[in-house]
Amino acid sequence: MSFSFTDEQTEFRHVLRRFMTDKSPTSEVRRLMETEEGFDEKVWRQLSQNLGLAGIHIPEDYGGQGFGFVELSIAVEEMGRALLCAPFFSSIVLAATAILNTADEAQKRALLPAIATGDVRATLAFTEDNGRWDNGGVAMEATAVGGSYQLNGVKSFVLDGHTAEQIVVLARRPGSSGDGGLSLFHVLGDADGLTRRRLKSMDDTRKLARLEFENVTAELLGAEGGAAVPMATTLDQAVTCLANEMVGGAEALREQALDYAQMRMQFGRTIASFQTMKHKSADMLIDVELAKSAAYYAASAADGHDGDGGENVSDLPAVASLAKASAGEAYMQTAIHAIQIHGGIGFTWDNDTQLWFKRAKSSEVFLGDAAYHRELMLQRWQD
């Protein structure tokens, strides 16, 4: 994007928005939140196959559509807007991207086509009980046994970890630390020695699981000990997508709060006519638009461009963190304002605002909060 989307990208967004409006009304979101798996098989198939979304950023050589992170970001922005309950972020944004960045050619050809059609749902397991989002937080050990590896340890906060059919796991060579000795492995969801438990998540639109590995046989992806850099890249790309997902949700909330203020009568006038509401609404617009600009710029950087479509391969790490910090604060602040504007009804279970509020809260923390990303951003800043 050159600080604006092409006509094709805008049309793509319109198609997705119609699909989400149709398939993910809040009645459906509420139904799926109550289920163990947290998504609808039929909608997942339509989304993956009819719309081709599951393969959107996977190259055509591996059965995908061959688009970039800008298109992927449009997709997750629309999903975030509608609170779509689907294993898209886990399987496509996290697992497929990790495989693309790490695996060797034969492995990509073997694994990606089934993910690109949605026939296989995968996830990426990297965080552990300590909740750290960086490579240094990984303690799980991978021991070479014959021509294979065995994993021992615990992964937690794994997105859709209880339902994924394949799991990409980050583990380290025994005795290594920090960025050294890290490798990514491929494990089947029903592997022997793997115990999976769904965690009770406050935001039930995002299912999380804790995975215990006891001598689980795993296939090494790519080079042994070489996962630190591709894993960091994967996270930068995923963080960029998450920021875009978040601004979609923030904008939906902002619009809902405005609609409510325009309708709600108190003291003989709509509350939208009070200057305090007008100023709050203007501030919400600014928060969301600034965060959108950062998220869009980061998506462009993830495709190796600057905002004008020129070459830019260097500043993704800094701008991905910038976009996440910006989106985290904007989404949460918008959610707080939105509840406030709704007043008492906004604090009830039956009012839909709380669904986005909880999504804002889980998104604020997932893949690192604003303070974490601000520090990361400054470490990566280039004047």
Place this chain on the structure above:
Amino acid sequence: MTENIELTEANVRADVQAWLAANWDADLGLVEWRNILADSGWGMPAWPTEWFGKGYPSGFVSVVEEEFQRVGAIGVARAGIRMLAAATILEHGTQMHKEKFLRRILTGEDTWCQLFSEPGSGSDLAGATTRADLKDGTWIINGQKVWTTSAHHAQWALLLARTDWDVPKHKGLSYFILDMTQDAVEVQPLRQMNGHASFNQVFMTDAEIAPEFQVEGLGDGWKIATTTLMHERRGADGLRSWAMGTDRPERAYREEREELAHSMAPYKWYPQRMGRVDLVIERAKAMGKYDDPVVRQEIAKLLTLAKSAEWTARRARAAQVLGRNQGPEGSIGKLAASHVARLGNQVHTLISGAGAMLTGDDSALDGVIAEILVSTPAISIAGGTDEIQRNIISERVLGMPKEPRNDTDRPFRDVPRNTIG
């Protein structure tokens, strides 16, 4: 010579190149050169052909400007609010106004100022109480104006004054051109909290205006002021190109340098009022605070805000270039700038520590940091307060209703107002 040739960018570029090759001469006097420029139409290509222009669509202006820059040719005078005066006169002025004023605006011989704001009416500009009374065929002006740029060296002023107190506020205003050189006009510098005096107060005591210097009719003042303000806002959006000046020795450059030094001198603090985000990292390093995790968080917040604001402005510009309807991103730039400036002030204070209590050459960067700390409040007030900006955004972008008013449905005489002014 171009009448029968298709108007394309290439043709315009070739035309202006040929004209500059034949006419541009850095050894001419500045006014002499600008007179040639005015007669040629190349100084204001988007103006009508009968008034010093070429009648070109505004899209070609940047093409012409590029060719001027390529050869180092000086353009027409642009500093101050002279271009607002010119745009207003072009749109609403009489034949006499255009003949008398436009050329001397372009040559830089006349400087203009704008007498709109008053001590008693800032955001509520239509509440002006400066009065114009017709006595023996002459308009007599009494009142006080404020925040007037360039008033101390202006020959002429755009004046908004009340001519009827018995109609609602917007309907009782008229628009005049005032001769600033008369004794009845007293100009005093207005000292700001940062010590600079970039603006003036103007006191008018029985100042006189001949009837032919009224612009349009009685009660048309608000409509015309809106034109002026629209051009001002457009300028604030960054389409106004400032002459930069060079240190080249030829006569025209020398005279342009003097002109710039004269007109820009009171505004040296302007970059500081934006918060100087560009200085933050080097200052933190110099003060040994770049490793402080608290300072780092605040710096990162500031950079995030400043970058997001910059990218938002570029989204707005991209939409404009593509001829698309601008989304909300086009309306928030001024408020975003206020946020950046405020946070920039906080971060510079955090970095400076005790040194933030000092000023002048006792303070960091020879006073620049101190100037930041006492100049950023200007950003959220000048050119429309943050509060007015929020009203505009909520009403025009978000479609929220106006608040009930009690000043537009009755004679201005009966509207409660400040006692000052």
